Amino acid sequence: MKIKMCDHIDISGIRIESSNSIFAICTINENQFVTYSCKKCYNEIKELEHEIISKEEFEKYLN
Numbered sequence: 001m002k003i004k005m006c007d008h009i010d011i012s013g014i015r016i017e018s019s020n021s022i023f024a025i026c027t028i029n030e031n032q033f034v035t036y037s038c039k040k041c042y043n044e045i046k047e048l049e050h051e052i053i054s055k056e057e058f059e060k061y062l063n
Contacts, residue, residue: 001025001061002033006041023058024050034061 009021022042024035027049036058037045 002031003061004033004035006035006037008038008040009036021055023053023055025053026050034058 004026020038022035022037022039022045024037024045026033026035026045034053035045
């Protein structure tokens with residue numbers, strides 16, 4: 001599954017506080033991707049068909 005992160009997430013290892021992070025599985029035209037976004041970008045995700053997941057569940061897709 002594709003993994004998508006918003007531009008506000010620092011992937012160098014310095015993460016935004018988890019309280020400001022949203023982990024979700026989004027579906028567009030039957031294609032799914034996992035996303036890690038900040039609350040600011042979550043408003044864009046809300047427009048899509050989505051399912052919120054836990055940080056632990058998101059990390060399973062990274063392996």
